Amino acid sequence: MVNVIGLGYIGLPTALMLASHGVEVVGTDYNKELVATLNAGKTTFKEDGLDELFADALKGGIKFTNDYQVTDVYIVSVPTPYDSFSKKIDAKYVVSAVKSVMAVCPKGATVVIESTVSPGTIDKFVRPVIEENGFVIGRDLNLVHAPERIIPGNMVYELLHNNRTIGADSKEVGEKIKELYSSFCLGEIVVTDIRTAEMTKVVENTFRAVNIAFANELAKICRQDDMDVYEIIKICNMHPRVNILQPGPGVGGHCISVDPWFLVGDYPSLALLTNQSMHINDGMPDFVLNRIHEIMKENGITDISRVGLYGLTYKENVDDCRESPTLQLLESQARHLAAPLKTYDPFITDDIVPNQYHDLDAFLNDVDMVVVMVNHNEIKENMQKLSGKVVFDTRKVVDLPGTYRL
Numbered sequence: 001m002v003n004v005i006g007l008g009y010i011g012l013p014t015a016l017m018l019a020s021h022g023v024e025v026v027g028t029d030y031n032k033e034l035v036a037t038l039n040a041g042k043t044t045f046k047e048d049g050l051d052e053l054f055a056d057a058l059k060g061g062i063k064f065t066n067d068y069q070v071t072d073v074y075i076v077s078v079p080t081p082y083d084s085f086s087k088k089i090d091a092k093y094v095v096s097a098v099k100s101v102m103a104v105c106p107k108g109a110t111v112v113i114e115s116t117v118s119p120g121t122i123d124k125f126v127r128p129v130i131e132e133n134g135f136v137i138g139r140d141l142n143l144v145h146a147p148e149r150i151i152p153g154n155m156v157y158e159l160l161h162n163n164r165t166i167g168a169d170s171k172e173v174g175e176k177i178k179e180l181y182s183s184f185c186l187g188e189i190v191v192t193d194i195r196t197a198e199m200t201k202v203v204e205n206t207f208r209a210v211n212i213a214f215a216n217e218l219a220k221i222c223r224q225d226d227m228d229v230y231e232i233i234k235i236c237n238m239h240p241r242v243n244i245l246q247p248g249p250g251v252g253g254h255c256i257s258v259d260p261w262f263l264v265g266d267y268p269s270l271a272l273l274t275n276q277s278m279h280i281n282d283g284m285p286d287f288v289l290n291r292i293h294e295i296m297k298e299n300g301i302t303d304i305s306r307v308g309l310y311g312l313t314y315k316e317n318v319d320d321c322r323e324s325p326t327l328q329l330l331e332s333q334a335r336h337l338a339a340p341l342k343t344y345d346p347f348i349t350d351d352i353v354p355n356q357y358h359d360l361d362a363f364l365n366d367v368d369m370v371v372v373m374v375n376h377n378e379i380k381e382n383m384q385k386l387s388g389k390v391v392f393d394t395r396k397v398v399d400l401p402g403t404y405r406l
Contacts, residue, residue, distance in 0.1 A: 002180070003028055003069040004077065005097045007038065009254075009320065010114060010148045011077030013050065013155045020056035021184040026071075027064045038064040046319045046347060049156035068104045073180065076101075077114040077148065080121075082258055087265030089118045091125040098126055102133050102141070110142040112177055116255065117145070118262030119199040142173045145194045146181065147201035152253070152318040163187040167197025205259040206274055211245045212256070213277035216284055219247035219406040223291075229406065230396050247406050249373050249394040250284040250325025252314025257281070257323040285329035288394055288406075292371060295404050299390045301368055305339050305355075308367035311374025312345035312352065319347040326373045327353070342367055346378045364389065372398055 004015035007029040019025040029035055037044055043054050068074075078093040094115055101111055113122065122145060127137060135141045145167040150158040164185055168174030174191035181189055192200075215233065222229035233244045251257045260278055263271040292307060301307065314324040321327060330340060330353055340354045344363035348356070357363035360382060364370065369390040372379060375397040379386075383398055392404040 001026060001069065001071040002073045002075060003071050004075045005029075005068070005101070006076065006078040006093075006115075007031075007034060007044070007064070008077070008079070009045065009152060009155075010150065011075070012038075012044065013047070013053065013150070013159055014075060014077060014114065014148070015062060016050070016053045016057040017156075017159050017184045018180075019060040019062035020053055022060065023180070023183055025057070025060075025062045026069045027062065028066065028068055029064070030066060032066055035064045035066055047152065047155050048317075053156055068100050070104050070106060072106065072109050073112065073177075074101050074105065074109065075112045075114055075146075079254070080115045080117055082261050082265065087261040087268075089121055089262050089265065091117065091121055094121075095125055095129055098129060099133070102130065102135060105141065107140050108142070110144055110173060110177065112144040112146050114146055114148045116147055116201050116205075116259055117198055118202060118259075118266050119195055120266065121198060122194050138169055142169070143194065144168045144173060144177050145197040146177060147197060149201070149204075151255075151315075152320045153315060160184060161186050164189045165197045165200055166191045167194035169194065202259050202262050205255045206263060208245070209251065209256045209260045209281060210273060210277040211243075212248070212251055213280040215245050215247040216280050216287075218244070220287065223406065246396065248284065248325070249288045249406075250328055251281040252323040252325050252328075253320065254322045257314075282328075285325050286332050288325075288371070288373075289329055289332055291404070291406070292369075292392060295390060295392050296369065299369070301390065304341065306366075306368040308342040308344060308357075308363055308370050310344055310363075310370055310372045310379055311376060312343055312348045312356075313374055313376075316375045317347070317377055321348065321352065329373075341371075345374065346376060360385070 001024040002018055004011050004025060004027045007027045015025050015027040034044055043050050076097045078097050081090045083090055094113060098111060130137055130141055137143060149162045164181055164187060166174045166178050166189060178189045178191055219229045229247060236242050236244055260274050264275045309326050312324060312326050313319060313321050342355045343353055344357040364385055370386055372393045372395055375395040380397055386400060391398050391400060394406055
């Protein structure tokens with residue numbers, strides 16, 4: 001049996017995937033309401049294919065509880081936030097989960113940490129806790145790091161097809177966990193040491209963050225001299241060794257906007273490019289806010305309450321608002337004591353910000369200017385409804401005359 005600890009955006013799909021492929025699984029989470037929802041046969045967030053996977057997992061006998069189980073394999077998938085000042089990882093949730101595992105696990109059990117951590121986190125925070133509790137690593141408890149590699153909006157497909165990395169102290173333990181993941185993973189699974197596994201996951205997300213920062217920097221340069229950054233990137237990407245990503249209103253989610261800071265926090269005198277890139281990306285919501293004021297002035301719009309932000313999530317076609325550029329923009333606006341902008345997102349049904357709408361037509365009826373922050377399919381399918389509005393498109397999705405871009 002496998003006990004999956006943490007049933008959020010990563011832990012739940014992982015548990016469901018294992019259970020739907022013949023593995024006995026019990027999912028554990030401290031959140032009683034979340035567990036109750038799952039036991040009532042309902043998923044806790046929207047994701048393409050998740051409901052079907054949930055149904056298959058229920059047929060496979062998956063169970064959900066608030067209690068840790070007595071078993072030989074634990075998969076820990078809990079949040080790993082970072083300190084916004086020091087930029088260092090806060091490993092408290094991982095440490096707490098490992099402590100709870102030690103309270104119930106049999107001798108020789110294996111703890112697999114899926115949570116993304118900075119290089120050296122397991123050595124600095126996890127091993128000492130295990131040893132302080134009288135456990136001998138490699139005899140009483142085995143440690144493995146198997147960083148997740150999936151993205152909201154395409155989780156089910158990527159769980160099945162993405163390559164995986166297994167970091168372990170011994171090849172024997174690594175191969176055992178590789179066999180477990182091979183129950184569903186069709187991609188290549190590489191077995192290496194723990195620190196290498198920690199580093200590779202952070203490096204993957206840092207590469208993308210730096211690439212996006214370059215695109216965002218290009219957008220600012222092109223804006224200053226009235227050049228089309230999208231046309232420039234398109235032409236440059238025709239070169240076989242160039243692949244520039246797209247600029248945008250900021251970077252959200254719990255990977256690209258967070259993981260690179262781990263390198264900055266741990267290697268402040270070395271991760272200089274990463275540091276500057278993250279500041280560029282974090283500055284994009286303010287850049288968008290300044291552009292909004294410029295476009296308002298150009299079009300004679302004096303009432304900011306007649307401006308609406310389309311999209312609250314951090315990416316298209318998901319209900320995930322973690323580190324959302326829209327929320328960052330609203331926070332920045334609040335610091336300037338301005339009246340809050342109107343907002344709308346088809347995937348967010350609860351009121352999470354002031355002036356939030358839940359109907360597209362009502363939203364558009366009450367604004368003169370629309371700022372497209374997220375390229376949900378809905379806005380692509382209803383593009384003509386933006387006719388007659390001043391449109392500022394930060395995602396290059398709107399194809400209407402007069403549309404403003406980054």
